[in-house]
Amino acid sequence: MLHKFKSMFGDVEIGIFFQMSPVFEMFISRIVQALKSMNLNVQKEIINDIIIEIKDFRVNYIHSSKDVTEVLEELILLNQKEFLECRIKCNVFLKSKIGTSLTARNVEILYSPIEEKKSKTAKLLRDYLLDIQPLKSMTEKDAGFVKKAIETIFK
């Protein structure tokens, strides 16, 4: 699961680090937003340490409920990332700069790479392309087949 998470969010080193990829920073912002929506006083600026425990990681095409988690790597290889959306369930332990801490369990985060770009044109284009996307229907129909096909082509 962490492997899949990494293919979406880039290589996240386990341990302490001070430089995060912008994508990952986005993920942290999402967590902060989720905590805020639970009526908690949390700001990105107050965080000192954060431990995120990924409990569940699911991927599907936007506007679709069919799970394509199994073929995530293959889809990324085929430049499908922008059409995907992931649902991440995680436990979050957070320690603030003044030493207070909290643990929230089963925080749900919805993340889609393109939603972050805020460009209306990009979203319109995505929605348009999504409808005529042959890979989408093929993957949703038979993920195993897509996987196999990719393996045959690339290996």
Add this chain to the structure above:
Amino acid sequence: MFKLFLKWYKYYESLFFEKEAGIVMKNKDYKNKNLIKPAEEQTILDFVEKKLSENATIRELMKDEYISYGGIRDFLYHKFCALYFSLCPYHKNKKDETCDATLCWLENFSDVFTPDKVSDYQFYHNLVKATVQPSICPECGKEELELKWQDEGYLAKLGLINFADVAYLECKSCKKRFITRADRMAVEFLLKVFLAKPSKKSPVKAGQTIVLALDKVGLEIFIEHLEKEKDVKNIWRRLDPFLISDQIGELDLNIAVADFVCEYYNIEYEEKIETGNLIEEFEDEDENSSEKFDISDLFDDFDEK
């Protein structure tokens, strides 16, 4: 930039074990530090934490939470805002979108308030209102009840004992008043104690004023506990643990309840607070903890006793 860990859950599942949320008293990290801060350096958060450190209401509220917190300071900081305790540094009446509780909490208390300007009734108002019964009017079923305090004279018609700091709820539509459950229990119990054995040694005497605790949840737990007690002398001792009611001319249950709450939740204060080289000791402690930084350290607070 902050430090961040991302862990694969199998390894760390044990860290997130389900525990009974709440009651964690071992916040030696910062608790004592805040309690000994000179008044002029206190933040609003320090002030509220100190005031509620022996309060059962906030602890019971914390227990009901879905999120776990390291302690009441953490709970206050992340869940409440200073306005809840009538301590908004901007003197607002309502929260709005410009509010940032994480900053307000850290405002210097003495810059904004003088301790005697904050009335206890205002301070405890929301906390008491959120926890007392009844929550709907038993007469007309309406939900809008207003919390009011009667500082003196309630039940004075009994002619024997005067009860102060009684909280009651007034229905906004039918105007009926109801004494809160905790206060009713306390009044009934104290009258029983008085009638069972009138004595000079009893802290409950004719003509006495009894101040009911502002911590109504604590009061309720306290009275429930006393009801199980068979020996009236033990009850007297509990009601007046420091034997000062004669000297101060009233029986202040705030003292008795706070004393009981400490025992009930196992709140301990480290005695070295009194010593001079305290700051150094804390600094040492901090160094040690950063040296052998280990994730499990972060979960110290969750260790079950």
